[in-house]
Amino acid sequence: MSRLVNIFQKKNQPVLNVYFTAGYPSLDSTLPVMEALAKNGVEIIELGMPYSDPLADGPTIQESSTKAIANGMTIATLFSQIRHCRENSYLQHTGIVLMGYMNPILQYGFERFCAEAAEAGVDGLILPDLPAFEFENAYGAIIKKYGLDFIFLVTPETTEERVRELDNLSSGFLYAVSASATTGGNTDFEKVNAYLKKLAAYQLKNPVMVGFGIKDQQSVEAVTQYTQGAIIGSAYIKVLSTATDIESATRQFIGQIRPKL
Template identity: 60%
Template sequence: MSRIETLFSRKKERVLNVYCTAGYPELNSTLEVILTLEASGADLIELGMPYSDPLADGPVIQASSTKALQNGMSIAVLFEQLKGLRAKTQIPLILMGYMNPVIQYGFQQFCKEAAEVGVDGLILPDLPEYEYETMYGEIIKKAGLDFIFLITPETSTERIKKLDRLSSGFLYAVSSSATTGNEKDFDQVAKYLQRLKDMQLQNPVLVGFGIKDKTTFDTACRYANGAIIGSAYIKALEQPGDIQSLTQQFLNQVL
């Protein structure tokens, strides 16, 4: 089993996936942030590869990407930083990013190097399912990486079932069709999440977009295997203080 599958076989509920931006707040913060998140209670890390045109990201994560790019972060730098990762932790790690920089790097080379440094899965929101099925999926599978598709409240039942079949690791349930970081009325998304729960999908489901504190995390966990926090954590890192204390304080307010 992959590290992600092993996690969900061991922990079937209240799984916390935390998003952080590679190279933020400083270029060399990446490993420190990952290890501190694990020590503070995160189960899974979603590491964002900064990109100048991140379509699914709200202003907070966009700003962190801009800062990371200014710091000098790139895919090559990130892989260099991650070379020592598996000597220090076995926490599952997913890279989240966009197709343009990955294709520029070389898709096959990217997957190969990601696997070599201990990455477990990929989230590429702008990779369409057709291209995944016909061109890129085999490369991802050959590298031994999980691939996570996103679904929204507007995704049809038929398409949800197909994306569930194509995904491995887990299915990313976007709480609404908006960018990350927006306020959500969780009463409004409850029916959507209940619908997903009733479908008995083959993959675990994690809820993302709008999860920011204990209340929203607890609500998401009533309907799914866990949730993903991104913008709220990036905001926490913007505050005065060191990464360790800011991270610990933030996750103490969530768990």
């Protein structure tokens, strides 16, 4: 059983996944941010690997990627930073997922990337520009060889047949994009919940996590009526952009989303 699967099976409340860009706000802030998130009850940390052309990301995350690249963040640097992250008591049981794009990974070497990710304690990958066909015929076997989960994305426009196909190929969880747009935009949660209710009726094999436009307690509660968890990205990046103390700012932010923690 993977760590991600174990997280969903053990939780009696919706799982919280928080995204941030590795190397942001400073090159050496990756581990402090991870520790702050885990310390304050975040079950899954989604580490964004900065890239110059992030297709799915809105302005806030794009800006953080640009800054992280300027700070000197690379895949090799990221792995050197997180290689011993599981030795941190707060991070021993936290899910860690890498989110990024194929171009820099292919330049790094796909199998080398997967091997080093697994060695560093990473649980899964989200690569929005890896098509299902390529996953099945070229890359999926390598990902599975190193025991990594792979998470596909579905949108409100994805047909039931396609949702079921991507659910079957995914492991860990299925990423339901709240709207066919980039991250950080405004979201009509009445429409989103109709879509999520439909996904719930499919009785998929993977837990469903919802992302894009999730930013506070109200939006988390709205999307977890029919799903197993929520993903927050841009709202947390904005917190980091002005934080003078990462742990304190993270505690306040998560405390507003989960007041009872």
